[in-house]
Amino acid sequence: MLRRLMILLFLSLTWLVQVQAQRLPTKEPHAYKKVLLLMGTRFELAAVSRDEQKAWEAIEAGINETMRIEALISEWQPTSQTSEINRNAGIKPVVVDQELYDLISRSNRISAMTGGAFDISFASIDKVWRFDGSMKTLPAPEQVAASVAKINYKNIILNPEHHSVFLKELGMKIGFGAIGKGYAANRARDIMREMGIEGGVVNAAGDLVTWGRQADGSSWYVGIADPEEKDKVFSWLTADNTAVVTSGNYEKYAEIGGKRYSHIIDPRTGFPASGLKSVTIVCPNGELGDALATAVSVLGKDEGLYLINQLKGVECLLITDNNEVLTSESLHLHYYQSKKITAAPTATVD
Numbered sequence: 001m002l003r004r005l006m007i008l009l010f011l012s013l014t015w016l017v018q019v020q021a022q023r024l025p026t027k028e029p030h031a032y033k034k035v036l037l038l039m040g041t042r043f044e045l046a047a048v049s050r051d052e053q054k055a056w057e058a059i060e061a062g063i064n065e066t067m068r069i070e071a072l073i074s075e076w077q078p079t080s081q082t083s084e085i086n087r088n089a090g091i092k093p094v095v096v097d098q099e100l101y102d103l104i105s106r107s108n109r110i111s112a113m114t115g116g117a118f119d120i121s122f123a124s125i126d127k128v129w130r131f132d133g134s135m136k137t138l139p140a141p142e143q144v145a146a147s148v149a150k151i152n153y154k155n156i157i158l159n160p161e162h163h164s165v166f167l168k169e170l171g172m173k174i175g176f177g178a179i180g181k182g183y184a185a186n187r188a189r190d191i192m193r194e195m196g197i198e199g200g201v202v203n204a205a206g207d208l209v210t211w212g213r214q215a216d217g218s219s220w221y222v223g224i225a226d227p228e229e230k231d232k233v234f235s236w237l238t239a240d241n242t243a244v245v246t247s248g249n250y251e252k253y254a255e256i257g258g259k260r261y262s263h264i265i266d267p268r269t270g271f272p273a274s275g276l277k278s279v280t281i282v283c284p285n286g287e288l289g290d291a292l293a294t295a296v297s298v299l300g301k302d303e304g305l306y307l308i309n310q311l312k313g314v315e316c317l318l319i320t321d322n323n324e325v326l327t328s329e330s331l332h333l334h335y336y337q338s339k340k341i342t343a344a345p346t347a348t349v350d
Helices: 002-023 052-073 081-087 098-113 120-124 141-147 180-194 286-310
Strands: 030-038 041-049 156-159 164-167 199-204 207-211 221-226 229-238 243-248 253-256 259-262 276-283 315-320 325-327
Touching (some): 030 052, 052 081, 180 199, 180 286, 221 243
Antiparallel strands (some): 041 199, 207 243
């Protein structure tokens, strides 16, 4: 009888503890955010967590990872492995970390897939175009042709055995301006997620990756700016566990003889890309989205749409110079709404 009473008492106490635990208030998830300058541009890192200290630690870890990547890939930092590759162009191969080797290898595959519309050897270009308002006449055609003479991804020679990189021609250079921010955003996201952050955003000046959900459990929404009115959003994209990257010519361009020339240069010709005001790529990978946004801007609406429609899991939204809105075949109305909404500019996440 005593044993039975003891068991009943234990069960009663256990139940009481469980009931009291259920009545204790549970801290709700909260979004913590930091905005700062990284890789020469505006970065925004947000972490959704019930633990404030963990959130800030994860954000700092994401920042440190971005700084590490910049030190590896920056063509402007003389101590980077990328600068070492460029200094030895036409001279000798340079052995690099596997991480950089793999990034260059993936970049070359994207170059092959886009017919050279994306090319990290674009850093070799001679600057004959200026987009600061000072350019009043077009450069001579022969000057433009000469400006891209050293651009050719096929002259980036990779040795998988030694993971070395060799630029075949003197004066060649590589740079990651059209893919590096997307790669950094991917890595910052991965680090934060590995630290137990259940949801968040890394926004690298429009190269944006998300995971999980917002603090209230709803989806992330990305606003795409109207190129004509940058303080308004003309479409919204749901962005759960995905990347959204936008490239446009509506903020940086040259106007010559009444015609607007985009700052996005076709690496194959040296002339500014034309036909598209804005390209938004939606895919699971910020690095790929970054590269494809540039490539589609160069390819134009027909070739660009054709390319995206061949790629599984990749979608796009295009705005032409004539304000025509085009989407890839599988970008359904679930993602796209044409109603104009007064809101924050491109790449704002709600």
